[in-house]
Amino acid sequence: MxxxxxxxxxxxxxxxxxxxxxxxxxxxxxxxxxxxxxxxxxxxxxxxxxxxxxxxxxxxxxxxxxxxxxxxxxxxxxxxxxxxxxxxxxxxxxxxxxxxxxxxxxxxxxxxxxxxxxxxxxxxxxxxxxxxxxxxxxxxxxxxxxxxxxxxxxxxxxxxxxxxxxxxxxxxxxxxxxxxxxxxxxxxxxxxxxxxxxPESPRWLVLKGRLHDARGVLTRLLPEGQIEGQIREIQASAASAPVGSFRQQVAEVFKPRLRTAFWVGLVIAVAQPITGINAIMFYAPTVFEQVGIGTDAAFLQAVVVGVISVLFTALALLLIDRVGRRPLVLFGLAWGGASLFLCSWAFSHASYALSAASLQSLTAAGIDISGLQTLVGTVFADDVAFKQAMYQVLGEAVARANEGILIQEAINIDATLVLGGIMCFIASFNMSIGPVMWVLFSEIFPTRVRGIAIPFFALIVSTVSYFVQQFFPWQLNNMGATEIFLFYAVCITVCLALLFYLLPETKNKSIEEIEASLVRA
CATH class of the missing domain: 1.20.1250.20 (MFS general substrate transporter like domains)
Incomplete structure (x- = not known):
């Protein structure tokens, strides 16, 4: 090098x-x-x-x-x-x-x-x-x-x-x-x-007219013979940049000639966070506690999530220029949706009941079980009903603080099915729409509006992500695990159908070729 x-x-x-x-x-x-x-x-x-x-x-x-x-x-x-x-x-x-x-x-x-x-x-x-x-x-x-x-x-x-x-x-x-x-x-x-x-970006230095400083930076980044050509290229690019107020520049994205690119960008921007990825990534131990594996094991499973994320992101970067953007996105969404449907199905067949043996384990954990005696043998059909019963008997603060062990002692579920489904979902996201979204954003918009379009759609991504993170705890305790996994699976399915219809393949195409296929005359 x-x-x-x-x-x-x-x-x-x-x-x-x-x-x-x-x-x-x-x-x-x-x-x-x-x-x-x-x-x-x-x-x-x-x-x-x-x-x-x-x-x-x-x-x-x-x-x-x-x-x-x-x-x-x-x-x-x-x-x-x-x-x-x-x-x-x-x-x-x-x-x-x-x-x-x-x-x-x-x-x-x-x-x-x-x-x-x-x-x-x-x-x-x-x-x-x-x-x-x-x-x-x-x-x-x-x-x-x-x-x-x-x-x-x-x-x-x-x-x-x-x-x-x-x-x-x-x-x-x-x-x-x-x-x-x-x-x-x-x-x-x-x-x-x-x-x-x-160093400062040479592009910014050129745009500010600081050509001497820009040349100084470029001597460290390019062979000597390419420096002046790079400066001319930056100046030419700046000359074609959109002019007018910020609002006028944003309005460019909504013009009819960019309608196809706009809808592709909008669906991708919504699809990436609406999969529920941030609900799992930001609340990983909480999610795994719902399976009944206990707090310590839930934290360990979160470590596994991190490892899978790294491995499948690396796989996506290896495949994106070989397989293409469209196949990765569509396959990943299909795999992810199926994985979450599997999790929802497993939780729908779960039951929750405390036994005499489970009360002994709760006592060993330092929980006052006097109020739980009357619930021994009572079968709850879902996690929402079980949690509400725990809140009434133990008090909400105590029940929340010990939720992991309470669910662990009461739940009857195929934990392997749920854990496998979650891990497959993490893998599918990180090899598809997770990393591919940003590549598509950099390709589907014409150069003259890209500087406005990418932050605009990043704002949409961030807004949807915020609502996913904000309301997940409420959803979990009021909708329950079955419904929340089903909700995200349905969202993925809808986005998959829309992208199957809208998303073009951009592999091995120049920016100009992509623009010609997406931008109306």
Missing amino acids: REFQLNAFKFAAIVAFGGFIFGLDAALISGTVRFITAEFALSDLQVGTVVSAPGFGVIFALMVTGRICDAWGRKIALLIIASLYLLSAVASVLAPNFEMLVVARFLGGLAFTSLSLASMYIGEIAPPEMRGKLVSVNQITTVVGLSAAYFANYLILMASNADAAWVTALGIDRFTWRWMLGVEVLPALVWLLMLLAI
């Missing part, structure tokens, strides 16, 4: 490390749900508010990130984002109450635009022959961050249950959820410091 290629790889790796921070921030909260619910006596909607606060924050951030990038540069924007991640992590650890925890998480959400900004920066500094591979590094670091978060949560949970002096001295047993959220602090600080070493 030549020196300019090594430089491009180094800068791309530094910026893509933000994907790792994003993965940590997004997934660490999954391990804290049970702890913060008990400590702050949260309702279902309050739990959803804590978990979804970053998703709410990113909606606002997407509205201003582009303007900050254009006014102050990509590097400054990245430094602001890294600072927000660090501030959010520290504030989350120290949060004294529910309200401050929500504010701290909201600040982290303002930094969630790191994914789109990192892709923009890497695309602008990468040599053409390395651009696809370097941009894809961002997706890999994200799922590695998710996997690392689940693993860290599991290790901290195991430590909190250990009878060791160092655990007590560090307060891991008393402040378990704060230690989980604190995992993000050091990586966020490291990323902030590393970003100081990257």
Whole structure:
């Protein structure tokens, strides 16, 4: 690898490390749900508010990130984002109450635009022959961050249950959820410091008329003979960019000539989060507790989710230019929908009943079983009825704090079927619409509107994701596992049907060829 290629790889790796921070921030909260619910006596909607606060924050951030990038540069924007991640992590650890925890998480959400900004920066500094591979590094670091978060949560949970002096001295047993959220602090600080070493985007420098500075950066990123050609290409691209106010530029996306591209983008933007992926990724241990495997095993299963995410994302990156975008998306949605239908069917055949033996296990766990004696032998047909009975007998706070072991002792279900279905769903998402969505966004819109169209549809993705995260706890306790898995399976099926009709194949086609097939004269 030549020196300019090594430089491009180094800068791309530094910026893509933000994907790792994003993965940590997004997934660490999954391990804290049970702890913060008990400590702050949260309702279902309050739990959803804590978990979804970053998703709410990113909606606002997407509205201003582009303007900050254009006014102050990509590097400054990245430094602001890294600072927000660090501030959010520290504030989350120290949060004294529910309200401050929500504010701290909201600040982290303002930094969630790191994914789109990192892709923009890497695309602008990468040599053409390395651009696809370097941009894809961002997706890999994200799922590695998710996997690392689940693993860290599991290790901290195991430590909190250990009878060791160092655990007590560090307060891991008393402040378990704060230690989980604190995992993000050091990586966020490291990323902030590393970003100081990257150069400004040469594209931004050219657009600002700083040609001397742009040449200085490009000498580190391109062979000498390509520098002036690259500058002319940037200037030509800028000349064809849309003009007018922000509202006028957005209006370009809605014009009849872009109608086909618009509908493809809209369905993909809704389909990706409406699969329910964020419900599982952000609440992973909670989801697995519903199967009755217990809290410790639920945290371990979350680690498996992270590993599967990494493996199948890597598989998607290997296949996307060989198999094509359309087959991956359609196959992945079909597989994912079938997997969730399987989970729904398994929960529909589950039953819940406490026995005398299960009461002994609950006593050993420190739960007052005096009120449960009258429920021995009573069979509940679904998890909603069982949870309501537990709330009435034990009190909602106690029942919520011990939900994992209560379900474990009462449920009768084919757990292997559910776990297999969830793992297949995770695999299908990460080899299809998860990573492929961003590739399609970069291909289906003409160059002159892409800078507006991608943030616009990213905003739609973030908005739908926010509602999925916000209402999942309420859905789980009011609709039940059977209905919620069925709901997401039906959503996937509808999106599959629409994309089967709308989605074109863009593999091995130039941007101009794709534009010609999608844009009306």
